[in-house]
Amino acid sequence: MSHLLSAADLAHEIEDVTVLDVRWALTTANTPAGREDYEAGHVPGAFFVDLDTELAAPAGEGGRHPLPDPAVVEALARRAGITERSRVVVYDAKESYAAARAWWVLRWAGVPDVRVLDGGYAAWVSGRLPVSTEEPADRHGDFEVRPGQLPTLDAGGAAELAREGLLLDARAPERYAGESEPVDPVAGHVPGAVNVPTAAWLSEDGTFRRDLRDHWERLSAGRDVDGRPVGVYCGSGVTAAHEMLALAELGVDTVLYPGSWSEWIRDPARPVATGPQPG
Structure with a gap:
């Protein structure tokens, strides 16, 4: 079953999901995001979710977006009335970076059926579907979160996977190479990690490209990925989930390093590699 849902399909199912x-941006200096966007218009019946406070713990030793407190996720689920039988659809503005984080966190917390609106709110609006400015009332649900339903890597596990399996770095090539680092204080990548920029999984309209299988085969050429564990990291564990969503569409099982680069560099004893992707 696909983890993605088109705007037309969501419109058809809107009463049952x-x-x-989850509209969000890493920096909002020049672009209104999050709550302001939601209040200006959203999919009817949608609940707003703040990525920084509901899908992540405060920044610290665990990186810029550590895994959230399970109690916070439970409060979110109960506010939205999520149950064991709920079908949940998450969306962001367009590219599904933040939506993928919600998709991963909710499944990690035990929500069984979570899908992503492919193309986000932009796809909904371009389909001339109805929008609303009304915020739904708290549904006072009783969902009990069960954290740990998806596996994760710590820094040691990421290092081991880079040596013995396949660790993917989902950031842009210039950040991987250490040529540019606009967010974190140290540039570079985990030694042995393979750069697979997650932005390349997308079409211009923000939907996932239709040739995902061919794209993955080109990226993995010369690498024996069959049967090997695949880990994914990025800057802080947000866009890594987006890459995991793309691979999930292909049936490739992956494991997240939640702390990602922003946690890796907090220990100066951990090695840092620079330079472009070999080959």
Whole structure:
């Protein structure tokens, strides 16, 4: 079953699903994001979710977006009325970076059925589907979160996987190479990690490209990925989930390093590699 849902399909199912709006941006200096966007218009019935406070713990030793407190996720699920039988659809503005984080966190917390609106709110609006400015009332649900339903890597596990399996770095090539680092204080990558920029999984309209299988085969050429564990990291564990979503569409099982680069560099004893992707 696909983890993605088209805007037309969501419109058809809107009465039977719980919809979460996860619009977010790493920097909002020049672009209104999050709550302001939601209040200006959203998919009817959607609940707003704040990525920084509901899908992540405060920044610290665990990186810029550590895994959230399970109690916080449970409060979110109960506010939205999520149950064991709920079908949940998450979306963000367009590219599904933040939506993928919600998709991963909710499944990690035990929500069984979570899908992503492919193309986000932009796809909904371009389909001339109805929008709303009304915020739904708290549904006072009783969902009990069960954290740990998806596996994760710590820094040691990521290092081991880079040596013995396949560790993917989902960031842009210039950040991987250490040529540019606009967010974190140290540039470079985990030694042995392979750069697979997650932005390349997308079409211009923000939907996932239709040739995902061919794209993955080109990226993995010369690498024996069959049967090997595949880990994914990025800057802080947000866009890594987006890459995991793309691979999940292909049936490739992956494991997240939640702390990602922003946690890796907090220990100066951990090695840092620079330079472009070999080969």
